[in-house]
Amino acid sequence: MSDSSTRLELVQLGCERDDRMLFSGLSLTARAGEIWQITGANGAGKTTLLRILVGLHGFFEGERRWWQPQWQQDLLYLGHQPGVREELNPLENLRYACALNHQAGDPMAALAAVGLRGFEDVPAAHLSAGQKRRVALARLWLQRKAVWVLDEPYTAIDQDGVAQLDAQMQQAAEAGSLVIYTSHHRVGDGVQRLHLENGRAEVVS
Amino acid sequence: MNTFRAALGRELLVLWRSPAEIINPLFFFVMVISLFPLAISPKPELLATVAPGVLWVAALLAVMLSLDGLFRRDQESGVLDMLLTAPVIPVVPVLAKLLAHWLLTGLPLVLISPLLGHMLQLPDGALGTVMLSLLLGTPALTIVGAIGAALTVGLNRGGILLAVLVLPLYIPVLIFGAGAVSAAAGGANVGGILAILGALLALTISLGPLAVSAGLKISSGN
Numbered sequence: 079m080s081d082s083s084t085r086l087e088l089v090q091l092g093c094e095r096d097d098r099m100l101f102s103g104l105s106l107t108a109r110a111g112e113i114w115q116i117t118g119a120n121g122a123g124k125t126t127l128l129r130i131l132v133g134l135h136g137f138f139e140g141e142r143r144w145w146q147p148q149w150q151q152d153l154l155y156l157g158h159q160p161g162v163r164e165e166l167n168p169l170e171n172l173r174y175a176c177a178l179n180h181q182a183g184d185p186m187a188a189l190a191a192v193g194l195r196g197f198e199d200v201p202a203a204h205l206s207a208g209q210k211r212r213v214a215l216a217r218l219w220l221q222r223k224a225v226w227v228l229d230e231p232y233t234a235i236d237q238d239g240v241a242q243l244d245a246q247m248q249q250a251a252e253a254g255s256l257v258i259y260t261s262h263h264r265v266g267d268g269v270q271r272l273h274l275e276n277g278r279a280e281v282v283s
Numbered sequence: 284m285n286t287f288r289a290a291l292g293r294e295l296l297v298l299w300r301s302p303a304e305i306i307n308p309l310f311f312f313v314m315v316i317s318l319f320p321l322a323i324s325p326k327p328e329l330l331a332t333v334a335p336g337v338l339w340v341a342a343l344l345a346v347m348l349s350l351d352g353l354f355r356r357d358q359e360s361g362v363l364d365m366l367l368t369a370p371v372i373p374v375v376p377v378l379a380k381l382l383a384h385w386l387l388t389g390l391p392l393v394l395i396s397p398l399l400g401h402m403l404q405l406p407d408g409a410l411g412t413v414m415l416s417l418l419l420g421t422p423a424l425t426i427v428g429a430i431g432a433a434l435t436v437g438l439n440r441g442g443i444l445l446a447v448l449v450l451p452l453y454i455p456v457l458i459f460g461a462g463a464v465s466a467a468a469g470g471a472n473v474g475g476i477l478a479i480l481g482a483l484l485a486l487t488i489s490l491g492p493l494a495v496s497a498g499l500k501i502s503s504g505n
Contacts, residue, residue, distance in 0.1 A: 129504065132368045136505035150370040159361025163299040170293065177289035177370040179377060201300075214361075 079123055083109040084145055085256040086131070086282035091140035093126055099277040100126055104140070106272065106281060108258065110224070113251045116260040118274030124260040125158055127274070128229050131258065144225075151180070156231060160214035164203035168194055168213045171202060175217060183220030191219040193239070208234040218246050226250060228259040290376040294383035308349040309391045314378065315341040316399045327404040334403035335464035337412060339420075342392050342460075343453055346421055349388045351430040351445055353380070354436040363436070367503055373496040381429055381492065389421035405468055412467035412477075419480040420460040426491035427452045433498030456483055 085108055092102035100123030108114055116124050129135035130142060132155045146152075162171045172185045189198055192212040202210060211234050214242070218226070232240055244265045249255050260267075271282050298304055320330055357363045366376050397410040398419050405413065431449040440446065454493050463476040 108333065129364075132501050134364055134505070148370070150368065153370075155365070155368045157361045158363040159359070159364070161361035161365045161444060163297055163356065163360055163362060165297045166293070170296065174289060174293045175365060177286050177293075178366060178371060180286075182372055 082239070083111070085110050086145070086258075087143040088279045089137060089141040089143070091130070091142060093123065093130060093138040094133075095123070095126060095137075101277060101279040102139075104272075104279040107225065108256050108270075110254045110256055111251050112256055113247060113265055113267050114258045115264060115271045116272060116274065117262060124274060124276040125229055127183075128155075128157075128227055128258070128260060132227055136200050146184065149225070153227065154179070154181070154217060154223040154225070155227045156214050156217070158229045158230060159189050160210045161211045162205075162213045164201065166170075167197075167199045167201055167214075168205070168209075169198040171213055172216055175214075177219065179217075181217060181221050181223070185216070185220070188216040189213070190220040192216045193244075206234075208236060208239070211235055215243065218243075218250070222250055222253060222255060224255055226255055226257045226259070230260055232261050232263050286371050287375050287379050290379035291383055294380045295302075295387065298383055298387045304349065304352070305387045305391070308345040308388045309395065311348060312341050312345040313395065313399065314402065315344070319348060320378040320403070330385045330404040331406070334400060334405045335413075335461045335468065337403060338396060338400060338464065339416075339457055339461040342396070342417055342421060343424060343457055345392060346389060346424040347428055347446060347449060347453070349384070350425070350432045350449075351442050352460070353384060353429055353432040358436050358502075363499065364503065367500060373499060374492045376428075377495045377499070378492045380424055381495070385422050385425045389425050392421060393417045400464075405464070409464060409467035412473050415463050415477060416460045416473075416480060418464040419477065419484050420456050422481075423487045424453060424458050426495070427456075430491060430494045430498055433495045434502060436499065437502040451485050456480070459483070 088104055088106050088262055091104040093100045110214065116127060117126050126135055130138050161175065169185055172189065176183065176185060186198065189195065192215055194209065194212055197205065197209065202213065216230060231243060235243065236282070240263065247265050251257050273280055273282050316337060319333070323329060323333065354363060366373060372417070393414055396413045400410050400413040428449050432444045432450065435445050459476055459480050463473045463480065466473045467474060
């Protein structure tokens with residue numbers, strides 16, 4: 079079951095919230111180079127599942143195993159909120175995220191790649207929701223991490239941005255990253271899909 | 284270390300760009316203390332008697348009021364989640380945040396305190412002790428208060444709960460802080476009392492950031 083390409087193993091994972099079973103008996107193996115899309119209705123537990131994966135939510139049963147003990151070194155997690163402080167400009171926000179996550183790369187180039195050239199020193203308070211999301215997404219254009227966990231990365235992103243993000247995610251998977259994201263948007267062919275519904279979780283791909 | 288420096292720079296910048304967060308505690312401190320002579324009586328000997336307590340209670344409340352929003356905006360914007368999933372132990376960015384917060388909200392209280400002490404008719408010989416006691420005491424108040432702020436960050440109205448959690452822990456600092464100023468005003472040797480304040484500070488610096496990190500993890504759902 080487990081080999082060197084395995085990045086994440088879930089064994090009988092279950093989570094209950096407010097007396098409601100979000101999902102239970104969730105077992106899967108995710109490998110390097112795969113893209114996993116998590117779908118489900120609002121409130122189905124997509125965000126909670128991602129928070130369990132990255133260690134922000136500790137109340138669950140079953141097991142979650144990453145491929146190495148220091149897995150956080152090689153994780154890129156973008157949460158539900160973009161993690162952008164309005165007092166700082168995009169460049170300052172991105173630099174802080176990089177320093178905290180030990181992520182190398184050229185922040186100016188990354189901001190240019192997500193279409194924020196010329197906005198580097200505009201306070202984030204003056205940016206639109208889509209632009210704030212792009213500041214967070216700029217980290218996908220820096221040093222590549224082995225695992226990407228993205229919570230609704232497409233929120234507030236325009237059409238061109240969606241295509242660009244699709245390409246970037248596929249490129250990361252081809253280069254050997256495992257990409258896990260929640261959205262109703264399908265990145266492309268060959269994406270594994272995990273659907274959460276009525277307390278059950280099933281792989282439909 | 285680089286992470287700490289980057290985090291410290293970022294925290295100072297964030298605070299510097301929200302001047303209300305810096306000015307509010309200072310303004311509160313100055314206002315409360317300047318109202319006392321008006322409300323009690325301007326008699327020098329009476330003012331000098333209550334001055335240590337007034338200075339210290341005002342400083343304590345000013346610090347506590349500044350802490351309610353310490354982690355709130357980071358939490359709302361998602362920065363806190365990033366901090367907790369980062370490959371550094373949360374103590375590093377937490378310590379940077381506490382240091383930046385104290386430098387811009389606690390230190391101004393320390394710097395202005397001799398002026399306010401003079402206004403409250405404290406003898407000039409005690410003004411140095413006022414500053415020194417606040418210099419040792421306010422960082423301890425900031426760190427202890429941050430534990431409460433971390434535990435209440437997920438709640439919508441954490442203000443009162445924060446006070447209930449934190450005020451009992453503030454009492455030792457208050458007793459020794461105000462005690463040092465009283466002793467100095469009476470001409471006594473304050474070395475011992477200041478040493479106790481220093482010990483309280485050392486204790487909170489060494490254990491406080493760990494407790495703050497744990498509090499943040501609990502608030503996020505661990």
